[in-house]
Amino acid sequence: MSADGHLAALAPVFPGTVDAAGQRATLGVVGGGQLGRMFVHAAQRLGYFTAVLEPDAQSPAGLVSHHHIQADYDDPAGLAQLAGLCQAITTEFENVPAQALQTLAQARPVAPGAAVVGIAQNRIEEKAHFVACAGLSGVTCAPYAVLETPAQLQTIQADRADLLPGILKTARLGYDGKGQLRVRTAQELAAAWAELGSVACVLEKMLPLTAECSVLVARGWDGEVVSFAPQRNVHVAGILAVTHAYAGNMPPALADRARAAAVSIAQHLGYVGVLCVEFFVVEDGSDHGGLVVNEMAPRPHNSGHYTLDACDASQFDLQVYAMTGLPLPQPRQHSPAIMLNLLGDVWFDAEGQPRQPDWRSVLRQPGTHLHLYGKEHARPGRKMGHLTITGPDVARVKTVARRVADLLGLPGLDAS
Ligand code: ATP
Numbered sequence: 001m002s003a004d005g006h007l008a009a010l011a012p013v014f015p016g017t018v019d020a021a022g023q024r025a026t027l028g029v030v031g032g033g034q035l036g037r038m039f040v041h042a043a044q045r046l047g048y049f050t051a052v053l054e055p056d057a058q059s060p061a062g063l064v065s066h067h068h069i070q071a072d073y074d075d076p077a078g079l080a081q082l083a084g085l086c087q088a089i090t091t092e093f094e095n096v097p098a099q100a101l102q103t104l105a106q107a108r109p110v111a112p113g114a115a116v117v118g119i120a121q122n123r124i125e126e127k128a129h130f131v132a133c134a135g136l137s138g139v140t141c142a143p144y145a146v147l148e149t150p151a152q153l154q155t156i157q158a159d160r161a162d163l164l165p166g167i168l169k170t171a172r173l174g175y176d177g178k179g180q181l182r183v184r185t186a187q188e189l190a191a192a193w194a195e196l197g198s199v200a201c202v203l204e205k206m207l208p209l210t211a212e213c214s215v216l217v218a219r220g221w222d223g224e225v226v227s228f229a230p231q232r233n234v235h236v237a238g239i240l241a242v243t244h245a246y247a248g249n250m251p252p253a254l255a256d257r258a259r260a261a262a263v264s265i266a267q268h269l270g271y272v273g274v275l276c277v278e279f280f281v282v283e284d285g286s287d288h289g290g291l292v293v294n295e296m297a298p299r300p301h302n303s304g305h306y307t308l309d310a311c312d313a314s315q316f317d318l319q320v321y322a323m324t325g326l327p328l329p330q331p332r333q334h335s336p337a338i339m340l341n342l343l344g345d346v347w348f349d350a351e352g353q354p355r356q357p358d359w360r361s362v363l364r365q366p367g368t369h370l371h372l373y374g375k376e377h378a379r380p381g382r383k384m385g386h387l388t389i390t391g392p393d394v395a396r397v398k399t400v401a402r403r404v405a406d407l408l409g410l411p412g413l414d415a416s
C-alpha cells in the first residue's frame with residue numbers, strides 16, 4: 001500500500017467509535033519497552049485502545065496495554081493478531097525485524113515503515129544516507145570506512161591512518177555504547193574486529209567532542225513536519241545520563257543548523273512518524289563546521305522524555321498523531337527542563353547492597369517529575385526510569401537538578 005493509500009485507509013478514529021465489525025479504535029506497537037509504555041499512555045489519553053506485541057510477560061508496555069500479544073516480534077500468528085486488532089501500527093525499538101513491519105504493512109498503515117527502519121538499523125546504510133543528503137542537510141558524519149572483509153581490513157590498515165584513533169562499531173545491533181571498541185593502532189583495529197566476531201563494522205574517526213545534541217522530528221503521511229528545539233545530551237559510559245532542554249543550552253546558530261538538518265534528513269527519507277537525529281558538536285576550527293551527524297533512531301528517544309513534562313505535546317503524542325494521520329501540532333515548550341536518567345545503579349548503595357532510592361526527599365524538591373517504567377529487577381546500567389525537573393527559569397531548574405542528582409548519586413551533571 002502506498003503512503004497515500006495508508007492515509008486514505010486511515011480516517012482518524014476517536015474514542016467511543018466502533019467500526020462495522022464492532023471493534024474499538026486500537027493502535028498497535030511492536031515492542032514492549034519503556035518507549036512503548038509511554039506511547040501506550042499517550043494513545044490511551046486520546047481514547048484509543050492499545051495492543052502491544054512483546055514476548056516478555058512482564059514488559060513495561062505490555063503491563064499497561066489493553067491487549068498484550070505475547071509472541072516473538074516475527075511470529076506470524078502474533079503479527080496477524082496485531083494487524084487484526086489495530087487500525088495503525090508503530091514500533092518502539094530499533095532492532096525490530098524490518099520484515100515484521102513489512103508483513104504488517106500489507107494489512108495496516110505502519111509508521112515508520114520497514115525501509116527506513118532498515119536503514120537506521122544498519123550503520124553502513126545509515127551513514128550512506130547521511131552522506132547522500134549532506135548537500136541538503138548541510139552536515140555530514142564523522143570520517144569513516146566500512147569494514148566487512150579481511151581485504152578491507154588490510155586496505156584500512158595500509159591507507160586510512162587518518163581514521164585513528166577511532167571507534168570500531170558493529171553495523172548492527174549496537175545500543176548504549178554496546179558493540180563498540182576504541183582503537184589506537186592498526187594492530188588494535190585487527191584485534192578489535194576479531195573481538196567483535198569479524199561482523200560487518202564501521203571504523204569511525206574519534207572526534208574531539210565539545211558536546212552532543214539531538215533533535216526530534218515528527219513527519220506525517222502528508223509530509224507535514226514539526227520539530228522540537230535541539231536538546232543537549234551528556235553520556236556517561238556510553239549511556240545517556242542527562243538531557244538539557246532550555247533556551248541557551250547550546251549556541252543558537254548551531255541549534256538552528258541541527259534542527260534544519262534533522263528536518264531535511266527526515267524529509268529525504270520520506271519518513272513517517274517520530275525520528276530522533278543525534279549530533280556531535282566538535283571543536284571549532286574543524287572541517288565539520290562544528291556539527292557532525294552521528295546516528296538516528298526511528299522512534300521517540302530517551303533524550304526526548306522531557307517533552308512529557310515540559311511541552312504542550314510530547315514526543316509520544318506526536319507519534320500517535322503522525323501514525324493516525326491526525327494534524328501535527330507544532331509543540332511548544334512551556335518550561336525549561338533537565339532530564340536525569342535513572343539507571344539500575346540507583347537501587348544499590350556504595351557497597352553494592354540493594355536499597356530503595358529516597359523518593360520522598362526527591363519528590364519534595366519543587367518541579368520534579370518522577371517516571372518509573374515498572375521494571376521488576378534493577379540491574380546496573382538498566383534504564384529503570386527518569387526524572388524531569390522543570391521550573392520557572394533555567395537557574396532554578398539547574399539548582400534543583402543538582403540537589404536531586406546529589407540525593408540519588410546520579411552522574412553526568414558536572415560534565416555539562
Ligand atoms: P545509542 O544508545 O545512542 O544508540 P550507540 O551505542 O548507538 O548509542 P553511538 O551513539 O554511536 O552508540 O556512540 C555512543 C557514544 O560514544 C556517543 O554518544 C559519543 O559519546 C561516543 N562516540 C561515538 N562515536 C564517536 C566518535 N566518532 N568520536 C567521539 N565520540 C564518539
Ligand code: MG
Pocket residue numbers: 278294295
Ligand atoms: Mg547514540
